[in-house]
Amino acid sequence: DGGITQSPKYLFRKEGQNVTLSCEQNLNHDAMYWYRQDPGQGLRLIYYSQIVNDFQKGDIAEGYSVSREKKESFPLTVTSAQKNPTAFYLCASTSTSTANYGYTFGSGTRLTVV
Amino acid sequence: KQEVTQIPAALSVPEGENLVLNCSFTDSAIYNLQWFRQDPGKGLTSLLLIQSSQREQTSGRLNASLDKSSGRSTLYIAASQPGDSATYLCAVKGGYSGGSNYKLTFGKGTLLTVNP
Numbered sequence: 001d002g003g004i005t006q007s008p009k010y011l012f013r014k015e016g017q018n019v020t021l022s023c024e025q026n027l028n029h030d031a032m033y034w035y036r037q038d039p040g041q042g043l044r045l046i047y048y049s050q051i052v053n054d055f056q057k058g059d060i061a062e063g064y065s066v067s068r069e070k071k072e073s074f075p076l077t078v079t080s081a082q083k084n085p086t087a088f089y090l091c092a093s094t095s096t097s098t099a100n101y102g103y104t105f106g107s108g109t110r111l112t113v114v
Numbered sequence: 115k116q117e118v119t120q121i122p123a124a125l126s127v128p129e130g131e132n133l134v135l136n137c138s139f140t141d142s143a144i145y146n147l148q149w150f151r152q153d154p155g156k157g158l159t160s161l162l163l164i165q166s167s168q169r170e171q172t173s174g175r176l177n178a179s180l181d182k183s184s185g186r187s188t189l190y191i192a193a194s195q196p197g198d199s200a201t202y203l204c205a206v207k208g209g210y211s212g213g214s215n216y217k218l219t220f221g222k223g224t225l226l227t228v229n230p
Contacts, residue, residue, distance in 0.1 A: 006157070033218075040222070041222075042220050042221070042222040042223070043203075043220045045218075088155075090157055090158065092158075094216075096216070099145040099146075099207070099216060100145065100146060100165055102146065102148045102160055102163040102207075103148060103160070103205070103207075103218060104160065105150070105157045105158035105159075105160075106157050107156060107157040108155075108156065108157045110155065
């Protein structure tokens with residue numbers, strides 16, 4: 001079945017440490033997205049990418065970095081510069097061939113600072 | 115700037131009741147609207163996708179309507195069950211937001227509890 005796989009499901013980060021969240025899709029979608037979800041704040045866009053080797057900052061990109069070396073993969077690195085990284089992170093994808101496509105989301109990664 | 119509001123923020127109903135969740139948006143220039151379900155600690159599951167040219171979509175006990183001109187959508191759940199308990203999010207896909215990206219704007223969701 002086609003879908004988006006996020007790993008790990010839970011991740012713990014020590015102060016000053018960089019961690020990388022994985023997102024892989026087999027839907028042949030060209031656009032991929034990273035969202036952060038905090039209680040009471042809804043979903044906020046971190047980064048997005050529409051084609052390989054190109055990505056754009058979203059609304060809250062500071063302290064995060066991404067890469068898009070393959071169409072199927074869009075990993076997110078939470079750097080030590082992100083002062084409040086504890087949150088639920090969601091990856092999404094869609095096709096940009098027309099504007100009619102909806103979005104598919106992964107199952108999320110919960111990141112906790114210890 | 116597009117803003118999406120969902121009312122109510124929380125809703126508790128007895129099993130078997132029919133219910134309506136509301137979603138409103140400020141900019142009617144949208145391509146489509148998508149309703150999602152989110153269980154605690156889980157990702158988003160797409161329920162229904164309504165294109166801007168459509169008035170409604172149905173899937174099983176779910177029916178979503180769209181009135182683009184007034185900036186409103188409703189999600190109707192018939193004969194609710196305890197398994198329907200979850201947070202329901204609506205999201206509108208709007209115009210370009212730099213780099214030819216379609217912008218997806220979410221509401222904050224309605225937390226639904228269906229009591230046995």
